[in-house]
Amino acid sequence: MRKLVLLAMALSGTALAAEKEKSLEERVEALEFASYASSISWSGYFQTRYDYLTIKQDGQPDQHQVMHRLLGGIDFKANPHEKFSVFGRVAFGKFYNNNPLGVPGTSGTFSGARRYADDGKAYIERFFINYTPIDWFTFTAGRLPTVDGPPRHILDGRPRLGTYPSQVYAVSLDGYALTFNPKIGDNQSLSLRYVLSPLSFMQVSSTQNSVNTNIYENIPTGVPGKENVSVRDLNSWMADYSLTGTSVARNIGLVYQGLKFENLGITPALRMTVVKHAAYIELEDIAQIGLTAYVSYTTSDVKSKGAQIVPGAPFPISALTNAPNGSEKGHGVIGGLSYKLPVDALKTPSLGVEYVEGSKYYINFERTSDEAFSFYDVRGTAGQVYYLQPLLPGLTVRVGYQQAKPDYTTGVLGAPRDSKIEYSNVYANLRADF
Amino acid sequence: MRFLRCCVLGLILGSSTAHADPKEDLVKAVVDQCKVAPDKAQSMATPGRTGTIVQFTLCVASPVDVGDGCKVVCKKPGSNIGG
Numbered sequence: 001m002r003k004l005v006l007l008a009m010a011l012s013g014t015a016l017a018a019e020k021e022k023s024l025e026e027r028v029e030a031l032e033f034a035s036y037a038s039s040i041s042w043s044g045y046f047q048t049r050y051d052y053l054t055i056k057q058d059g060q061p062d063q064h065q066v067m068h069r070l071l072g073g074i075d076f077k078a079n080p081h082e083k084f085s086v087f088g089r090v091a092f093g094k095f096y097n098n099n100p101l102g103v104p105g106t107s108g109t110f111s112g113a114r115r116y117a118d119d120g121k122a123y124i125e126r127f128f129i130n131y132t133p134i135d136w137f138t139f140t141a142g143r144l145p146t147v148d149g150p151p152r153h154i155l156d157g158r159p160r161l162g163t164y165p166s167q168v169y170a171v172s173l174d175g176y177a178l179t180f181n182p183k184i185g186d187n188q189s190l191s192l193r194y195v196l197s198p199l200s201f202m203q204v205s206s207t208q209n210s211v212n213t214n215i216y217e218n219i220p221t222g223v224p225g226k227e228n229v230s231v232r233d234l235n236s237w238m239a240d241y242s243l244t245g246t247s248v249a250r251n252i253g254l255v256y257q258g259l260k261f262e263n264l265g266i267t268p269a270l271r272m273t274v275v276k277h278a279a280y281i282e283l284e285d286i287a288q289i290g291l292t293a294y295v296s297y298t299t300s301d302v303k304s305k306g307a308q309i310v311p312g313a314p315f316p317i318s319a320l321t322n323a324p325n326g327s328e329k330g331h332g333v334i335g336g337l338s339y340k341l342p343v344d345a346l347k348t349p350s351l352g353v354e355y356v357e358g359s360k361y362y363i364n365f366e367r368t369s370d371e372a373f374s375f376y377d378v379r380g381t382a383g384q385v386y387y388l389q390p391l392l393p394g395l396t397v398r399v400g401y402q403q404a405k406p407d408y409t410t411g412v413l414g415a416p417r418d419s420k421i422e423y424s425n426v427y428a429n430l431r432a433d434f
Numbered sequence: 435m436r437f438l439r440c441c442v443l444g445l446i447l448g449s450s451t452a453h454a455d456p457k458e459d460l461v462k463a464v465v466d467q468c469k470v471a472p473d474k475a476q477s478m479a480t481p482g483r484t485g486t487i488v489q490f491t492l493c494v495a496s497p498v499d500v501g502d503g504c505k506v507v508c509k510k511p512g513s514n515i516g517g
């Protein structure tokens with residue numbers, strides 16, 4: 001009898017253990033399912049910035065401009081399959097409670113709130129797919145990560161945040177890309193990339209639900225007697241190399257990029273062809289002493305056809321010239337150093353300096369700059385010093401002082417004019433990456 | 435228990451871990467960049483919300499300090515055309 005009881009107890013114990021095991025399996029299955037069902041992961045950033053800008057001009061009292069700005073984005077990422085992934089970012093930027101008095105058609109944000117009349121507008125800054133059918137080749141399509149490229153990440157101590165060097169074309173470009181990643185070593189990577197950003201000339205009629213396509217070839221320049229032009233899409237080609245874990249630097253990055261588009265319309269009567277070449281080198285954590293150095297060098301070659309007639313102006317203007325048709329070349333440089341102070345008690349803050357230079361006819365399509373004035377597209381010289389203080393993992397504050405002495409005015413239309421303005425700016429930038 | 439931890443980590447990282455193995459990626463980076471033995475690199479890959487695996491995968495800051503003087507450079511997801 002006693003044996004029978006012991007046997008029954010043993011059997012019931014086994015059954016209980018089996019029940020426990022089953023319960024564990026079910027719980028694991030539930031966790032696994034939740035993981036698969038949640039097909040998107042989220043991250044993002046928040047940035048708020050204060051600027052106190054001073055503008056000096058000969059013979060005039062100093063002007064001061066205070067800015068409070070907000071910038072942010074929600075990133076999402078999905079890997080439905082190991083061979084393809086999807087990325088996106090919904091971004092926005094704004095001035096705090098802007099009240100643009102005297103600007104027709106604007107009411108400012110004092111009357112701003114979510115409204116049905118806004119028609120659900122949001123800005124999609126990135127939305128693209130990477131499809132990798134074989135290890136060394138990836139096809140990419142969509143709205144590409146062309147903004148926030150190097151060296152902009154260094155100032156905030158971040159990893160690289162965009163593909164195109166920021167001096168090339170810092171605009172959210174849509175396109176198709178072919179990336180070749182030949183295997184060259186365990187601590188090296190090389191990407192050879194071709195990007196096509198096709199242009200569209202669609203006029204959509206919302207009332208008739210129809211489209212009209214402008215002709216792509218032989219577009220009239222709009223100037224009597226001038227030849228017609230043919231438009232060519234934006235083309236870009238890149239070589240992107242990285243070497244990590246050497247005694248020279250923790251990471252050595254080299255980027256070359258070329259970009260070209262032809263006869264893009266600035267106005268109906270004026271078309272512009274642009275060729276840019278950029279070289280970027282970055283030495284991160286040189287000799288492991290916390291020093292990072294970078295240089296970006298870009299050339300721009302601008303040719304224009306046609307002219308813009310400005311009412312009241314004594315001459316027609318074109319891209320960078322005061323005449324119909326023109327051709328001008330320029331160059332720009334960004335160079336900088338960032339040093340991580342070895343003070344663990346302060347979470348290793350960074351000190352940095354940056355120098356910027358642009359020639360008379362240099363153009364830089366820097367649409368996403370955070371600066372309070374033309375800093376990275378200056379035609380002259382500019383510089384800044386800054387201090388970056390980590391507060392918590394993912395949370396930093398950067399304070400800085402900038403100065404710029406443009407020799408010429410910025411802009412694309414018309415010849416650059418001599419500039420007598422000097423800028424100085426003090427800023428504080430709080431950034432959270434999450 | 436270890437499997438459960440992995441599952442929880444998977445939940446934290448979402449579907450990005452559904453097929454890729456973030457721990458293997460980190461171990462490989464540690465081996466390649468810091469010339470550390472694979473066994474040692476395994477022990478430097480720590481789980482949890484503030485662990486090195488999450489830090490390396492999300493790449494909020496670069497390089498990621500994984501301890502013992504080893505810092506690895508990471509890539510921010512979604513910042514590169516073609517991965």
